[in-house]
Amino acid sequence: ADDGLVVTIGYLITEAESLWITTSDGVTVPGHVVGYDQETGFGLVQALQPMGTPSMALGDSGAVQVSDELIAAAYGGLEQAIKTVLTAKREFAGYWEYVLDEALFITPSHASWGGAALIGEDGKLLGIGSLLVQQIGESGEQSGANMIIPIDLLKPVLDDLRMYGKRNAPPRPWLGFLVQEVSHHLVVSGIYDGCPAERAGLQVGDIIREVDSDPVSGLANLFRRIWRSGHAGVDVPLTIMRNRESNTVTVRSIDRNDSLKSASIH
Structure with missing residues (x-):
């Protein structure tokens, strides 16, 4: 925006205590974290001095x-702008409790x-880059692609982020673990220190079979089922396999x- 609002990917500014913004002309100004939306991954930064750069429409x-x-x-x-092609629009699930109903994928990827x-082609912003992923073509060849968060996901929460620093809605439940699909099993691959999953006794290597007695398959299905349990603070019962034995763990x-x-100054 003309008022110095910058949209970026949230993981670049998570827990930032101070930051600086440098333009392509070499102008450096201080900035402040305005907000971070956990559900989409967008982050907003406010330049605290004029940057002298034009804005880009959404x-x-x-x-x-x-x-x-x-x-x-x-x-x-x-010099850092490349031609690329939209190769896919599809669901994306990240092992860190993250799902997009539809993400954009482009090749060639940007470094x-x-x-x-x-x-x-109209010069308007369509999305913000998030990840480098591997895609498999029809003939089986692998190529690098970028996963892009669509800008349409920012529009419904933009005012909330500017006003409150986050979306003004009850937050999703978060368990604080990492899950990967291994041979069609949902395997706990990491647990954040001091977070709910650790306090509940989950362990790396546990296989998640059910959420509140409902069988789950695939990362997206697992996370959506957890989120359907209620708002943050809700107890989430998980049926797991550990050492070939079935156990129930409530997180x-x-x-x-x-x-x-x-x-944040919000």
């Missing part, structure tokens, strides 16, 4: 089609994907934001 990421030619641009001006802008969930340090 585009319509829902209208972009597979095979459309686009531009991916990161810090560094035109500086984190926080990069995906720009349409008292929390709001993810409560576990993060914040320099």
Whole structure:
């Protein structure tokens, strides 16, 4: 925006106590974290001094089609802008309790994907770069692709992030574990120190079979079933397999934001 509001990927600014913004012209100004949306992954930063750069309008990421030619641009001006192609629009599930109903995927990938802008032919912002992933083509070849968070997901929560620093709605339950799919099993691959999963006694290597007696398959299905249990603070019963024995572990969930340090002025 013309008032110095910058949209980026949230993991770049999580728990930041101070930050600086540098433009492609070499102008550096102080900034402040405005907000971070856990559900989408977007982060907002406010420049505290004029940057002297033009703003970019938000585009319509829902209208972009597979095979459309686009531009991916990161810090560094035109030298860091590349032509790319939208290769897929599909669901994405991340092992850190994260699901997008529809993400954008582009190839070739940008080397500086984190926080990069995906720009349409009209010069409007279509999304923000999040990850480098591997895609398998029809002939079996692997190629690097960027996962892009569609800008349409920002629009419904933009005012909330500016006003409150997060979306103004009851937060999802968060358990504080990492889960990966291994041979069609949902395996706990990591647990955050001091978080609900650790306090409940979950262990790395546990296989998750059910949430509140409902069988689950796939990361997206697992996380959505946890979120359907209620708001942050709800007890989430998990049926797990450990050492070939079935056990039930009840995890008292929390709001993810409560576990993060914040320099917010909200």
